[in-house]
Amino acid sequence: MAAEELVNSSHWGAFTASLDEQGLSVKPDPADPDPSELLRNIPASFDKGVRVLHPSVRRGWLDDGPGPSTRRGSDDYVEVSWDRALDLLAAELERVRSTYGNPAIFGGSYGWASAGRFHHAQSQIHRFLNTIGGYTRSVHSYSHGASSVLLPHIVGDEAPLYRPTTWNVLSEHTDLFVCFGGVPAKNFQINAGGISRHTVRESLEDARARGAEFVTISPLADDLATVIDAQWISINPATDTALILALCWVLLSEGLCDLEFVDKYTVGFEEFARYLRGQSDGIAKTPGWAATICGVDASTIADLARRMAGCRTMVTTSWSLQRARFGEQPVWASIALAAFLGQIGLPGGGFGHGYGSTGGMGAGRLPYPLPTFHQGVNPVNDFIPVARISDMLLHPGSTYDFNGQSRVYPDTKLIYWAGGNPFHHHQDLVRLRAGFQQPDTVVVHEPFWTATARHADIVLPATTTLERNDIGCGRYDDIMTAMQQVASPVGESLSDYAILTKLSKRLAVEEQFTEGRDEWGWLEHIYERWRESIPDQFTPNENFAQFWAARHLDLPGADSKHVLYEDFRSDPEKFRLATPSGRIEISSPTIARFGYDDCPPHPTWLAPAETVAVGTGPYPLCLVANNPASRLHSQLDNGAVSVESKVLGREPIRLNPADATAREIKAGDLVLVRSDTGRMLAGAILDDRVRANVVQISTGAWFDHSSPEVAACIHGNPNVLTRDAGSSKLTQGSTGQLVRVEVEVYRGEAPDVVVHDQRLWMHPA
Template sequence: MAEDRARNSKSGEKTLIRDISFCGVPENGSNASMVDVKDGKIIRIRPMHYDWKYDPEKDMNPWKFDVRGSTFEPSMKTLIPPYSIAYKKRVYSPARVRFPMKRVDFDPGGAPGSTGPGGRNTQNRGKSKYVRISWDEALDIISKEMNRLKETYGPTCLLYQCDQHGENKVVQACHGAGRKLLPLWGGYTLQIRQPDSWEGWWWGSKHFWGCEPVGQGKQSNLLLDVAENCELLLFWGCDQETTPWGWQGQLPSRLSYWYSELGIKQIYVCPDLNYAAAVHADRWIPVLPNTDAALYLAITYVWFKDGTYDKDYLKTHAVGVETYEAYVMGEEDGVAKTPEWAATRCGVSARVIKALAREWASKRTSVVIGNGGPGIRGPYATEPARLQNICLAMQGLGKPGVNQVKMIEWGLFDFPDQYAQPKPLRVPNLRKAYTGGHPSDKNDPSLPKTLVPKAILEGSCDWWGCESETAPREDQFIHRFYPAEGASKIHAVWTDSPSWITCWNGGNDYVRAMQHPDIEFMWAQHPWLENDALLADIILPVNTKLEEDDIAADIFSGQYNLLYPENKCVEPLGESFSDYEIVCMLADKLGLLEEYTGSKSIPELIKYGWETSRCADLISWEELKDKGYFVVPTADGWEKEPRGFQKFYEDPKNNPLTTPTGLLEFESTGLKEHFPDDKERPPVPKWIPSGITHQETLETERGKKYTLLVISNHPRWSVHSQHEDITWLREIPTCKIKGPDGYQYHPVWLHPSTAAERGIADGDVVSIYNDRGTVLAAAYVTERIMPGVIYIDHGAKWDPIVPGEIDRGGAINTIVPRNVTSKNAVGHAVSGFLAEIEKTDLDELKRKYPDAFNRPFNPTAGPGLDAVMAGGEE
């Protein structure tokens, strides 16, 4: 940040401020950190102090909650999570890609589909070792392959995978630096990222209450609203002691403790007694994974029966209530959705359902959803999403204390509602300087991420909607096809976001798709040798953000908005470059460098970030560099801004929602018009145990063979697929468990009764399996999980024994459902599915797959360079 600053001791130690945000929307950051560097190496990462260069009262106008005789205010330092503090381990990981690499049995001169010496050997992706090559050779291979493929098939044969989560970078990009290059080259096919944390809201709730772009409830000023007005908080599948770490740090944890001090009751509804529930819950109500729809229906049954809902509100704020009531009370199908009916499906007793319904109706209640998580990312997730909305609506959505609360990411103010706040609150926005792709960007042709394996393996597919991650509700009624008219099938893949296998649906299908002979060439650029990168023909080394200059904005921490330039802390490891620099080198090979860069240097682009940040009138470039950061003062009168759905609650006619009627739609107008006969996402939300897309409940035939329901949460000790190689974290038993072979296995939680029925003891290596494959893990036997349920975090590092069949690393996404949310909603479904578990015979596996067990492995970091280099690391 600015110049090397802070202390310069006799030992040569220097301190730099950096942004260590690892996930979220690429052009936004969270939780700025301080990085101590000594003799060219990172020695420590620690919180940054807001008052280092600024006087809080004079310069920052601190916000404060004074509620019920108690005060809550921001800390004077950033609340960074544990893996930010430990991130130097990630920088110096043995899995860092330090030089360009080529798959040893890939010959770019080989004919498409060729095998053996001189062939492309696509069938060996994920199995082959690598050799070191020079940058010139790597770029020559890539540029020649690109031009050959374009000449043979046309440019749309190249699928560009540039989404997913990554380090927070702006000018140096984190993903998508090629989005500007490829149109100059002639075109491409864009992989569209689904709204992965919001699937049920995006495909369901937008048809109930609008709330573009992602369908989650309006958030402005809700943290204060909760403090002032709530009597009960229902944390539904929410763990604010874990999930916010990657986005917002520890502010939600502080808030939860404070809410308890205020006397606000907290009930957690989730299959597992998660970390937040363990310390904050007044009561834990365990519910079977992906059965929440049945529970919501039974709650509304009680309200209809008892008359304990806001009838007058629904008359003026909602449509379709009578149709919904007919379904709930059994008039439509002859089955009343009673607590007794729900109990057999969701695992919550009828007595508890009735008690929950009556307590909810008797108190000013908000539902806390975190962000989305497993409760909204399963088969038919549109139904529990809409049904949760209906529950809130029936109690007067938008009245003080009645809202849907995220409690992570955007803190005090909604996004983008916060843009409307009066001066001087000015949220820094660095999008114009960002050199990567953005979720709202569009390209024709495109392919939804969830359908990539199907498109390649089957050769064609079709879907509705999904023009972009931020597409409006109406886009869901547009029919699209692969291959698009006039476009080629996919024959090459370029990825700078290689986390498909471990974060998306049907990971084993993706492996098989990348091994398909149609995919003649695949290359990856990434800082680490992990996951999809192990399938690539060419791998290019990328810097971490601590090895490059950039500019950053911290707007997710929920404390203060920051803008700051970033200085390189240490020299790049090996021969690595930033994503942007790599695309510049490729553009040069293609003769497009000048057109690609617009003749702007990286320092010029960084300054351009300040110029277009919306803060240039508040601080000069020279002062920003001198001070090193800018704290945007809190606006006067911020507490008077509308809260959640308040304006709609007070005057629905003049503050309509973005639904077709402008009202809450218990029966969706759009779905009724376009998909009136859809049994999997009907106009009125329902309980859907199975259908043509999924058979993932215990009520199905598959439920007799695979008798356990799997919940797959956001990981506590990493963010999606990142941080798996931070060795300090791997010493924590709930992060990794050492097996008898010395390998550190990903833990899977199971109840003592579930374990006893299968002869499994704590610490045993087990196999989690279904008809889609097998994943090894280590048993963590605990009463913090329901009987009949197993819990394993998603995002573990892929370490295949047999690529596409058996994984040793705990990558549960390899066996999640391959199909999308439902027939006409192409979101992913990655939790609440069927599997079975048994103790693993490691000796038998070693005999059957000796190569997989005899290869070198780093027990604290998974596969490293030494495991994949032919003849060892050079």
Template sequence: VRSTYGPYAVLCHGDGHGETKMVHGPHSCQMLLMEKVGGYTQAIRNADSWEGWYWGAEHVWGEGAQGHSTDADNVLYDITQNTKMLIAIGCDLETTPWGFGGQFPTNVCYFWNDIGIKQISIAPDLNYYAAVHADKWIPILPNTDAALHLAVAYTWIDEGTYDKAYVDTHVVGFEQFRAYVMGEEDGVPKTPEWAAEKTGVSEWTIKALAREWASVPTSTIHYYGGSYIRGPYSHEPARLEVCLVGMQGMGKPGTHVYNKMADGLTQLDMPRPEILLKLDVIRSKVWSGRPLLEVTKQLIPKTQLHQAILEGSCWSWGNTSLYAHIDDQFKKYTYPIPKEEGGSEVHMIWMDNPCRSTCWNNSMESIQAYRSPKIETFVVQHPWLENDTIYADIILPVNTKLEERDFAQISSASPMNGIAIEEKAIEPLGESLSDYEAAGEVAKKLGLYDEYTDKLSIDEKIKWGYEVSGCQDAISWEELTQKGYYYIRTEDDWEKYPAGMRLFYEDPEKYPLKTPTGKLEFFSQRLADHFPDDKERPPYPKWIENGPSHDERLSSPRAKKYPLLLVSNHPRWRTHAENDDITWTREIRTCKVKGPDGYMYEPVWIHPQDAEARGIKDGDIVKLINERGTVLGAAIVWERIMPGVTYQDHGARADMISTEAGASIDRGGANNLISPANGTSQNCWGMATSGYLVDVQKVTAAEMEEWRTKFPAAFTRDYAPAAGLRYMTWIRGEE
């Protein structure tokens, strides 16, 4: 491929939530190798679970890690001391954190319950956080939070209950924002009555929320943001949320936007450790991947990969990297780059995270892209034969961290900090190698092994990690190898550090934000200058009914055919697509529902009112449908979901009945297959994987029999209800 088309004909695709390894790092080992042979095209990971913060909030409060505020130090402590009410918007702190930060957020929420901090959940579903911790659940139609936020702002302005002195000194652009909210710009006051029609939340509930919010120190809380932050136009509710907290004096005691994941993003965990781990140094020296802020000369945003392959070209504002600086959002990238610069279409894919069909946008087109005649070779390295792996030409079997010796740094969303030496629990199974070793074997064939490894053994790299960690003066190498780990003490006077934006609150001139003006920008001059005609992301946040990118409202003519809004959360019983085969959890009703045919279907929540209108009963096999395809599930009929909405978690393992373009059918419940093709909005290359139009219909016995007749192979796969799909045939290498 390289000799025919050039180095950029090889696409390297690797990122995301692989196992937490360092030397054996599961993402980017192939990139490390391909850099040694002249380069490659990089698939750039977008801000996939925090789209709204990245494309929206960052333009209000300034550049921060993944669009969040970097001022996260001691926010948890300050909330505990001073906050009277917490509002969780569109997120589930009992579900999303478990795969990344463990049960620490769960314990914190219980603690807040115990000490009497009122907790409010605003979401279409009575999710697990709302059921366990919330004092009140406010049901809201998916992707309508912007209307609710505007009505809260209207109430504060109308009743004079916002912090005028703070706004005068800490905010720019408030007058433009106020004029829009009060209807002076467009003749439509954003009253609670107006918002009630958009959101399904009564006007008196909106007024009560606004008044209580204004009367006591209040913070909003998230773990990234959940489905709230991953829908069409999600930058608008994100911007508006920051504006609302700003109107009440962001940074004052008890007043924050608190994202639990922000602890660790800036190496300032709560409470602050005595030693700050040198994460950047560790990554640059030990992690087997490329620096997070670097991108290749030719690149493709992950949200556009299927378009790039199927149509032969794409372009974007910004490279879309989750770690890119905000200024990059105003730079235009094109694929392929000019031929005179070595540009070429992609003809080979080397992937170590084969999960687009389950975890990315409009992913049915990803399957079509894999099968395109343009892709001459598709290589996957992965521990499990699942999802996109089945479309590969070559599979490199990779082992798990239980089969490897490695170095570990403990931080980022953890309540503790430290380093560890991870010993093997078992020897590698079969012929499997780590990602690092697998790419290393290819390097040997190319005569580049020394360059690939820097002539260092795995044990030498592990020791190198210790030597640059920042902990080398606190524990000797001998003691670390004997004990296995070192936890860093909490700094004795950690309480002294200002909480969140406290310094900005106290003196905005001396401690400015990372915005052009140094203040909260309700109006962004940068957006106005660079995108003067953008009606989907204007210079200040608005309600966007529809536009060139999306028409996914109940007001749409499409809603006559697809009258329900789908909310798709991070899953309760999985981490994205992993753990969908755990036998114990599959016995839980909200994990899988056994259909009349014995198949374990992904649950589809539907309100009794909507179920009755469709003749659907609890346990029936149902289908989610729209123009992009069909996804099956089994109905759970209850009032944990509001009328007009249906719910199915993302991440179920795809089990394709048909992959026909425009008529695909998935039995497994991977609803990203039918999510919108376009990005967050016309100039924002995020993805929209929740809050879009579908219908739910009962699958009849005749319809299922028709599929069995038309697609017999799909119904004869080896399948165990206790665990799901099974692949029992493989190719064994030479003895």
């Protein structure tokens, strides 16, 4: 008898799955026009070589008790019963709360563990910690931390990140797409909460068939590989701001700037114009000036400015551009450029931030909220910007600047992490390892022996999406999916909810945490509560039982014809932006008052170290560490698509053939990559789509520090190379996108990568 096919969902698409004696079979939803290949990674969820099978306690913590330890990340683990693990954890939580207070607990979670609305690890752990008095939290994201802080100062809120002009409008009206950072196909297969229909590729093809032209400005030609005849302007990394300033200079000097628009809808134009002309610093921001910085011909820059002024133009900047030192500047400059063109609020014109960064960017947004597992209220006010976790752990009590405030890092005694892997997202992983050695206790819920789990004291085995029931839906998707349990939990795994229910009982807050409901009770409750709360015209007829039986539910009402700032353009007084002036702030008096030397009050060229004298010095190459095509972040790095992408079992690094020849590197060689921060091994690929003096490697290879005498990571995790510094004092965003490196053939004996098989690194008790 054939195994029953059950429906489920992931951040990279809906699917059906069945499990039999041959293993797990996964099929994409047949209604998806462009399903993601990443679905082939899913069967690796059941790989016992990487699964946490039993509650485990680090030997040193078990023997010596809580306290800082240099053994985290290299110690043995002792498997214990659930009762013992939870008793130990409950006692430790009580000790920390009573001795140091709840601000000493850092509640870590990044929200990408599941596409489900109930088994959302971030909601689960935060709700639990709120029931016991709260926790120190992180704010914003590694993806767009700089933009999230900057945009409210410039346009009043984060609308460009969450409600850009939709693809349906762009494909009909845009004549010229100018894409700083491209529109990478590898990213638009992903959407937080799920993506039932992958349609971005189709939108791009429709626009091109209508006659729209595309320009991608990037050191990587394949950042817009979906449009075959796109013009590639090959640019030095992190120099986009200089090019944008020169485009603005051309518009201004040739009378192509829409002065009526900037006068009516913006403030700060004159101050910025003086800077462009060189009246404030003696340097006119001409195409000739930019050419020496960007490595782009001055004539190419000038011609592009004129083309942009002559048609309906969409200026796009990818999220990747702001993940660098001074990452605020290209985003701010691109908004100023769009204002100069005067097309903001017109169909197909203006600016967007993040097209291609996820599949949801540019999709229609639902006009009502989605079902949620309520997190409660956190009474602790302490927080850190998400990319400053190492600073917090290594320098408790020290001050730092953030968005006009002087803040103090809390003294963290206990890290409680569920969902997410900071040893993927964070920079300078050797420094992060040192930070993780400082607290008294680190607790992790994890299905897999990730680097985060291997740096924890108490590791609690958590189920995956396939081992529980849930409700899947995303804010940029119009289908709700019944995520049906496909298999029994692996080993002794429990869901985060089941773990926290048992723990809450030990801490006498079970009723507050569970409200008397089990998993099935919560799924029905959050569905029915959602059904009652949304506007009547959108309320589905199906009750929870009917939805579950039908497996899918259409979600009506998505605004598929949204134009960013259309209302503001129609009446800037009635629809004032939430800035001090009510307008777009090309120059910001608020930021000027902060007095930050690394974030001036208007878009400014500030040279990151990655741009200075590229091709020279001890680290002549600029490494671009972008998101992977073979997995989501570091998830299922042991999956089929991810493993097939490896070279000699390592993450592939792409080099321009000329750079490879100069270093006697051949395709398939094992190479050593060095920066002033660290060393890693990788497998070489030669590719002329990579600009000269640039190399590219994706993030997400599981951190393997098993051979430190060779390299900090022998598997190819680029975050052993990147510097742990904030983008600026204003935002303190991540700067992990770029780092200067040198690459050479590795001549020694190649150590084995061990992180995909716990038998190779774990010493059983």
